[in-house]
Amino acid sequence: MTVADIDLVLSAPVNLRDLGGIPIAGGELREGVAIRTDDLAYVTTEVAAQLVAAGLTAVIDLRSPLEVSVTGRGPLADYPVAYHHLPLIADVGRSMGEGATELSHDAMGRMYLRMVEVAAPQLVTALNVIAHTPGVAAFHCAAGRDRTGVLAAMLLLALGAADDDIVADYARTGDNMVAIMQRTAPVMGAMWKALGFDASAASATSSLLEGSMDVSMRTLLDTLRAQHGDPLGPLRAAGLSDATIGRLRERALAR
Template structure:
């Protein structure tokens, strides 16, 4: 593993948040049950301890096999935390087709269409991840490299399952926008030459793919509704049962 810890202010996640802030119908999400995050492999020991103290007992790693092998698990592995590697894409850093198409992904609509395609193609993995979260004790943190794209799609599926509406899901996704400058710097620091492009201002790709525009998540949801009737239909076809959804809601929701 390469030592990239040259910027202590970027050591810990900059895009980690508790989904308890997201409104849902007929209740609220319990605190410290589900966290979305950027890469947790380079946590400080103190931050890892704080997540343990907040009740995190499971990590769902959505990164590709190459990414996971490159940076590993980090200090959370020192705790009795279950680790589930459920890659949403097989290629390192991003699907090969997406690498080729990246310069053309210039609008939020393009990003939303790609997200819809990703949810469809990764429906079995997403269904497995929701099953892990529903059945695991304590809190769960799920993450990719930046906590924006793959994590955003997983969060959308999870929030749809527990009753958040389309606006709330899009609002949660867009919260990442405020962290993008630090997030880009952190991903560049951690991933460096592993990525197929740089995140510096002079050379990083332009277009909506590098942002977190609310419209992208709205388009993803509308596309899936148009294709399938609702967002979760591909996951149900991949094995996500209503019984599992009820378990997920029981675990995550509290009445107001």
Template sequence: MTTTAFDAPATTIPAPALTLSAPVNLRDLGGIPVAQGVIRPGFAIRADDLSTVTEEVADALVGDGLRTVIDLRSADEVALTGRGPLGARTTVNYHHVPFLTTVADGAEEIDLAQPNFAGMYRRMFAGAAPQIVTALAIIAHAPGAIAFHCAAGQDRTGVLAASLLLALGADDAEIVADYARTGDNSAAIHERLAPTMQPLMAKFGFDLDAAARAAMATGFSPAPMQGLLAWLGEQAEDRLALLRAAGLSDALIARLRERAGTA
């Protein structure tokens, strides 16, 4: 692994010496069945933190067609690690679309056990609906492959992945199955993000190791995504209603389906 350091962050957290590594929760959404077929490979990729990938991973992603990165992390997270090696690839466009103002947004209401994250997902979906629509518009119109990520590639990334799959007409089972695949990577995710996220979480009074222990004690559950989807159905017959109110149009949905190769 390669160790490097980026520009000093605009935060009170000292800049860590970053150990660059390969993502452990990256996957292409290609092959998932949706309303009018299956998503084509190379359309959309979901991932854990792409700011700390190695030079070799950055080259491989660009070589495979990556042209756009949507960063869902907070400003504090971005200040710590910057864009990393992908930031030096001039063919890759970068969009910062934070779903949370800080990683502590609403954290006082969060049970550290992952099976109980449904409430957090509901609040995120409702509070970040304009950002979700912005991210979907980027996915719809950006050239080449699009990757979107947060830190773990689980919660913020999971909400955006679910929103995209809903817009493409995937059924609940497929959305939940995609979310649940993160469970196999939980231990590796914690090991990879702990060096940067532990001091940032501590700044806000939260212990990342305690969260990891709680998650491992309960095991990874599909319940949070199932809860989000059920709640959306309770809000309106059209589960995209909150996003439509925030600007999601039929034309944008049609463009997404065209880009996904399903129109």
């Protein structure tokens, strides 16, 4: 599967937001540190230029190798922006075969836990990128919901944010889900087809557009605390240092 197989149209992100304003230890996370978003690989040239003009210096791409191979980096590849490919799910086809097709809020929370435990090294690297890039770091997956939500949660935990505020940020994506699904449909539909999955059948049995998104993130945070004590435990075991956390907090609060 290549981009030639997809009716891909460049478009503006529909789930992009600066994490600035969220309460953290010592104050509020300032704007201009971290942006979470849906796929940046097919933003318009205008959006790419605007992001760079606003201070973007690093992109953290959390998508799988297959997803990246289809779309590449897009218009942002034309700018001197550091690119870090840190897949939180290495093989999307295998993850679907292991039961990720149970598209419920509770099931997603359990998947997030596996993501944190298995992809802890990638998450640690991502936090180091955010800590040390000189400008704005943007991180994304496809929808900007699941993999992106996990990294956002780990960042906010490192910054000393309360669980309620982490959940509230995650849940903001709920209002954007219809637009997200419309924007990502060409790429995701083609990918599921190439992997032998019926995307329409999965959507028909999904309950992700119903109820509260809070459940998924609550499940992740509560289970991390129950199983590891420190919710950053898996990341600390993978090399997350106090120095990195200190640097993150310094950047987040500095004006």
